[in-house]
Amino acid sequence: MRLLVVEDEARLAAALQRGLQAEGFVVDVAATGPAGLDAARHGGYDAMILDVMLPGLSGYEVVRRLRAEQHWLPVLMLSAKDGEYDQADGLDCGADDYLTKPFSYVVLLARLRALLRRGAPERPTVLAVGDLRLDPARRRVTRADAEVALTAREYALLDYLMRRPGQVISKIELLDHVWDASLETAPNVVEVYVGYLRRKLGRDRLETVRGAGYRLAT
Amino acid sequence: MRLLVVEDEARLAAALQRGLQAEGFVVDVAATGPAGLDAARHGGYDAMILDVMLPGLSGYEVVRRLRAEQHWLPVLMLSAKDGEYDQADGLDCGADDYLTKPFSYVVLLARLRALLRRGAPERPTVLAVGDLRLDPARRRVTRADAEVALTAREYALLDYLMRRPGQVISKIELLDHVWDASLETAPNVVEVYVGYLRRKLGRDRLETVRGAGYRLAT
DNA sequence: CTCGGCGCTGTGAGGGCGCTGAGGACGCCG
């Protein structure tokens, strides 16, 4: 899952980046309104965390422009303001959720998960495919009720695949969303990690579609 | 827009109903957990506003059961609790948003709108001709509900043909769009791959129009 | 009926694609 954090306070931005990366997200940071807007336009993000008070362009304006350009990226807004009208304004600009500073990191994570869940055709809190289960809140994976220990990267890969079971997902897309690079990194990394997952989850859970990508067997 | 409000405090329920009706919503009210669950199951609502503290069944439990039954109705939870873990728990149960009492009516409205704005997930377009089906998202082809395994080139060729069923398509055009070269490559490749497809899909699905090209039988 | 050309298919070579085991770089912790 690839996130964009737009926040000008360097310390908060760094803390968010580190915390979210530890959860297995791929995180890019922008420090100004225009930079954030550009990055969001570029696409490829699964969600955006957006401060309201930004140099150059306010968070409100960033969302408004994005929506005007038909970008429907899920947006979670952060603001020091806590007047009720500010919050309502943010949501009506096109943001999908709103948090006021100071906020709890746990709540941020929960709302982020809810946001990522939204918009998918099916939105279970626990992803289940066959006897595989993945609980995003607990970051736990079980296979036939037996827990499977996964590394951060393995987990992120499985998470991405389980959100679209049965669909073929290309290595490029996986590199984009699970790894941090698309052009630099050789697609072989994906093959290696698919191999790891197959070893831990069973050989036939992940189908190779030669020339196209991988598919999680339903 | 049809809303379901599940709230046991009669005065709050009535106020919400009146206020939301004034906004143009159609509002039904349920006063207990089981009654709310039944109403939500019945379907037909665009969103649900759900109190946590309910007689009979808690709001958490109502959401959890709805999600377990594959109902993906957007849910906005209301709660007097404001501990951060309560909020996180509510979201992880499957709620889409969370408000703590006392809440501002303006904020409630804004969050409700944000929830309803969530675009309908685009259904994957499935190409169908006769009993042939091709699902681009899943990269899957079925013939009379039986899956057909195709190689990358075969799939690309069928994909192109199925987007123009009944039309005659020349080998040159196929070379142009399915292969990379049109002048270098001998048109025989197309004949070869049409042969492969006929073997896998049935002899009469692909008609030869001598001197002109091929046509997918409708 | 004859003949030419278009299309079909079996065969086989080549090469691209994906899988895997080995091992190095890095960070973390005792």
Next chain:
DNA sequence: CGGCGTCCTCAGCGCCCTCACAGCGCCGAG
């Protein structure tokens, strides 16, 4: 500082796909 776990690179290998080729069948024209 050494051990451990994770991440990733690399090279080798095996398989399947792709496509060229050639022979033959079939269709249509004269």
